[in-house]
Amino acid sequence: MNGKNGKWLRRAAIFAALSLPLFGQLALAERVKDVAAVQGVRNNQLIGYGLVVGLDNTGDQTTQTPFTTQSLGNMLSQMGINLSADQAQKLQLKNVAAVMLTAALPPFSRPGQEIDVTVSSLGNAKSLRGGTLLMTPLKGADGQVYAVAQGNVLVGGVGASSGNSRVTVNHLAAGRIPGGATVERAVPTPVGQGGYVYYELAESDFGNAQAVVDTINKAMGAGTAQALDGRRIAVRAPDEPSARVAFLGRVDNLDVPRQAAVAKVVINPRTGSVVMNQRVTIEACAVAHGNLSVTVEGAQPRLAQPANIQVKQEGEGDSLINVKAGANLADVVKALNALGANPLDLLAILQAMKSAGALRAELEVI
Numbered sequence: 170m171n172g173k174n175g176k177w178l179r180r181a182a183i184f185a186a187l188s189l190p191l192f193g194q195l196a197l198a199e200r201v202k203d204v205a206a207v208q209g210v211r212n213n214q215l216i217g218y219g220l221v222v223g224l225d226n227t228g229d230q231t232t233q234t235p236f237t238t239q240s241l242g243n244m245l246s247q248m249g250i251n252l253s254a255d256q257a258q259k260l261q262l263k264n265v266a267a268v269m270l271t272a273a274l275p276p277f278s279r280p281g282q283e284i285d286v287t288v289s290s291l292g293n294a295k296s297l298r299g300g301t302l303l304m305t306p307l308k309g310a311d312g313q314v315y316a317v318a319q320g321n322v323l324v325g326g327v328g329a330s331s332g333n334s335r336v337t338v339n340h341l342a343a344g345r346i347p348g349g350a351t352v353e354r355a356v357p358t359p360v361g362q363g364g365y366v367y368y369e370l371a372e373s374d375f376g377n378a379q380a381v382v383d384t385i386n387k388a389m390g391a392g393t394a395q396a397l398d399g400r401r402i403a404v405r406a407p408d409e410p411s412a413r414v415a416f417l418g419r420v421d422n423l424d425v426p427r428q429a430a431v432a433k434v435v436i437n438p439r440t441g442s443v444v445m446n447q448r449v450t451i452e453a454c455a456v457a458h459g460n461l462s463v464t465v466e467g468a469q470p471r472l473a474q475p476a477n478i479q480v481k482q483e484g485e486g487d488s489l490i491n492v493k494a495g496a497n498l499a500d501v502v503k504a505l506n507a508l509g510a511n512p513l514d515l516l517a518i519l520q521a522m523k524s525a526g527a528l529r530a531e532l533e534v535i
Contacts (some may be wrong), residue, residue, distance in 0.1 A: 201368070201381060202421035205402065207366040210276045213356055215315055217270040219305030220244065221288065226267040227296040227341075234292035237267040244303070266294035271316055272307055272350055277356045282339060283348035286318045296341035298324040309352055318350035366406045366417065373400040376428050384425045389416075432530035438516050445530065454527035 175233040220240055221228075241262065242252050272286045288302060300322045322344040360366060370377055378396040385394035385404060394404045404420065407413045413476040432448035520529040 183389055194353075199425050199427050200421060201423050201425055202383065204377060204425060205368040205370045205381060207360060207417065208369050208401070209359055212273040212275055213309055213315070215270075215272045215274055215307040215309055215350075216303075216483060217305045217307040217318065218291070219268055219270055220275050220303050221266045221268050221294075221297055221300035222264060222303060223299060223301045223513060224264040224266060224294070224297065225299055226263045227294060227298070228263045228300075229265070229292035229294050230427065234267060236266060237292055240267060247450060252340050264299060266300065267291045268297070268302070270305055270307060270319070270350075272316065274309070274315055274352065274356060276356075276461070278352045280352050281354050282352045284316060284350050286346045286349040288322050288344050288346060294342060296324065297322050297344045298341055299405060300344075302346060302349065309356075313354060315354045316350040316352050316355065318346065320349040321348055322345045327379060360417070362411065364405060366404045366413070367397075369400040370400050370402070373398075374428065374431075375399040377425075379403060380425050380428060383422050385420060389420065416448060434528070434530050434534060436516055436519065436535045438513060441515075449528075449530040451522065451529060452527045454522060454525060467532040478526075 187531065220237070244250060256383075267290075268288050269291050270286050270288055272284050274284060274509055278284070286302075286307075288297060290297060302319055302322055304317060304319040307318055309315050323346065324341055324344040332450055367384040368381070370381070375396075378399055378401075382394045382396050382401055385402075386392065392405070394402055396402050406416050430446050432446065432450070434443065434445045434449055436443050519528060523530075523532045
């Protein structure tokens with residue numbers, strides 16, 4: 170290696186060493202727009218009722234879904250085709266299905282823009298594949314029409330049947346129409362009041378609120394932002410619309426130091442899922458639940474001093490499961506799963522540990 174190459178390598182090594190702290194800091198930073206949102210800038214939910222036609226004998230059985238026949242009769246009467254009540258009840262059109270439509274109206278939407286629509290069967294239709302949604306108004310919570318939907322329904326599944334046998338891949342009773350609704354009415358979306366724009370954190374946290382305030386004041390000037398509580402932040406913004414948009418664009422992309430996550434355990438007893446973050450720990454405790462017995466021996470406050478977890482089930486004799494890792498919740502859940510503990514056992518044990526003060530985390534059941 171010549172002297173020139175050696176000097177270049179030494180410079181590169183020094184640059185890399187100096188850059189590591191900076192890269193680590195950026196990796197632990199989040200943008201303001203990732204942790205907070207401008208108050209009032211949100212989606213508005215829309216809903217509607219309509220008919221899907223053109224199905225291949227997979228529509229509603231009108232004898233069991235009378236509202237489909239009634240809706241079809243009302244639609245035909247608006248087009249000048251009048252059917253008596255007896256004639257409407259005798260209709261057996263298996264290529265028609267009653268559906269519910271849902272959509273989200275994005276903020277700042279204007280008339281003429283297109284939004285996606287989700288179409289879901291309301292009756293007993295076997296499949297919406299190949300169907301066409303007829304013109305359907307979409308209403309908001311105030312009962313006003315904000316969009317009109319129509320178009321071909323896209324279903325991501327397929328099915329086939331013969332006699333009493335039937336094979337279905339994915340779900341056929343719901344589909345989607347990309348850009349299937351046209352906005353007809355705008356929803357006013359004010360951005361701020363009285364010279365201030367208000368940001369709302371995704372989660373209430375005084376530390377995060379102060380971190381966002383410090384970041385904005387450092388970049389935009391002292392006194393620009395102030396925390397009103399643990400969730401809401403008032404930011405002084407320009408009054409002129411174009412200047413306010415540019416200002417908010419800069420604020421949204423400011424990097425906020427990531428705060429330490431709250432220790433939390435999330436349990437879904439329906440699926441048996443247990444999810445926890447790395448800050449979850451437990452204190453020394455002993456647990457007995459039904460025919461399960463769990464003992465956690467606390468570790469001494471010394472480095473490299475592991476804790477010991479022993480699990481014993483009635484009828485197993487001296488069969489024990491020893492976990493040599495630190496005494497954290499992941500080891501307890503792993504040991505319980507090894508014994509075949511069901512989700513209800515896990516839920517009951519974790520709740521009892523939380524009540525006893527041994528579980529150092531928030532417990533959330535979804």
